[in-house]
Amino acid sequence: MFSKACKYAIRSTIYIAEQTSSGKRVGIKEIVKAIDSPEAFTAKILQQLSKAQIIESVKGPAGGFVINEKKLNKLKLSEVVEAIDGDSIYKDCGLGFKVCSEKTPCPMHHKFKGIRNELKEMLENTCVIELSQSLEKGLSFLNR
Amino acid sequence: MFSKACKYAIRSTIYIAEQTSSGKRVGIKEIVKAIDSPEAFTAKILQQLSKAQIIESVKGPAGGFVINEKKLNKLKLSEVVEAIDGDSIYKDCGLGFKVCSEKTPCPMHHKFKGIRNELKEMLENTCVIELSQSLEKGLSFLNR
DNA sequence: TTATTAAAAGACATGAATGTCCTTTATTAA
DNA sequence: TTAATAAAGGACATTCATGTCTTTTAATAA
Numbered sequence: 001m002f003s004k005a006c007k008y009a010i011r012s013t014i015y016i017a018e019q020t021s022s023g024k025r026v027g028i029k030e031i032v033k034a035i036d037s038p039e040a041f042t043a044k045i046l047q048q049l050s051k052a053q054i055i056e057s058v059k060g061p062a063g064g065f066v067i068n069e070k071k072l073n074k075l076k077l078s079e080v081v082e083a084i085d086g087d088s089i090y091k092d093c094g095l096g097f098k099v100c101s102e103k104t105p106c107p108m109h110h111k112f113k114g115i116r117n118e119l120k121e122m123l124e125n126t127c128v129i130e131l132s133q134s135l136e137k138g139l140s141f142l143n144r
Numbered sequence: 145m146f147s148k149a150c151k152y153a154i155r156s157t158i159y160i161a162e163q164t165s166s167g168k169r170v171g172i173k174e175i176v177k178a179i180d181s182p183e184a185f186t187a188k189i190l191q192q193l194s195k196a197q198i199i200e201s202v203k204g205p206a207g208g209f210v211i212n213e214k215k216l217n218k219l220k221l222s223e224v225v226e227a228i229d230g231d232s233i234y235k236d237c238g239l240g241f242k243v244c245s246e247k248t249p250c251p252m253h254h255k256f257k258g259i260r261n262e263l264k265e266m267l268e269n270t271c272v273i274e275l276s277q278s279l280e281k282g283l284s285f286l287n288r
Numbered sequence: 289t290t291a292t293t294a295a296a297a298g299a300c301a302t303g304a305a306t307g308t309c310c311t312t313t314a315t316t317a318a
Numbered sequence: 319t320t321a322a323t324a325a326a327g328g329a330c331a332t333t334c335a336t337g338t339c340t341t342t343t344a345a346t347a348a
Binding site: 001002004007010011014077089092094095096097098099100104105106107108109111112114115118119122126131132134135139140141142144 | 145146148151154155158221233236238239240241242243244248249250251252253255256258259262263266270275276278279283284285286288
């Protein structure tokens, strides 16, 4: 479904969101420990998220990653996914055809479009902050 | 979503189903022309489908691939997908955790499970033959 | 200003998926 | 029985995602 890079991106973002909410800035070592991911690879992904202005990074002592408060209050899962995997997951044809539409559908099109669309809606309607809150309350987990 | 191998598998199966329905046995060259896929790679995938008893192959002159009539009348998309990609697409955690369930969910679990399940239902409830029929009627396409 | 810290950046390594090529096996027809 | 045909099988090549390592850049505090 999502690439590993994208999964690490989502996990990281949720964790940073949780820590940001409690006023903490977090370093890469803490993040990878919390979300169980490879450090250097995750660092690359955080660079991408930073360039996409989803998270902010601060260098130097006591540096690390945070999410701008304004941003955090409206950040959707779709933004994180699109920054890493693009929008192909809910745009592309299920059978891999370049041309596939209502007018010239692949044989799976009508069966598939609903699911593709629900995924899109879910990502666009899910706020990172609500996921980080469930994490903070101990209702969900990032390390299994 | 699906691997390329799986997409080629689905396309091939639908095409073979269509040709089988009109009493024709089809060779690999015809198949890859019809579904626009790399020949040698597709041949490997058809081997897998053959081993999984989804399609049948006949060697020698006038050989090729067919789908057993009995099989064709009940063949579901899920069987094709599972033969190539396995069931991870609707079993695995969206964020890649090994442990993720109703009791110990990842932060995305409750948002994701519905989609994962709909995909499963769609694949399990969609017959290959109905897709091949829409193709035969010119209502869908395998080559764009 | 210098030393320290932590992220950024670039080069490189590994593994899995995708794709190709060549030989072997099985079937058919002459 | 032999020649021709087409799938099966094995070895190899390529590409892309994943992952690591080292150096550079920026920020902080002594």
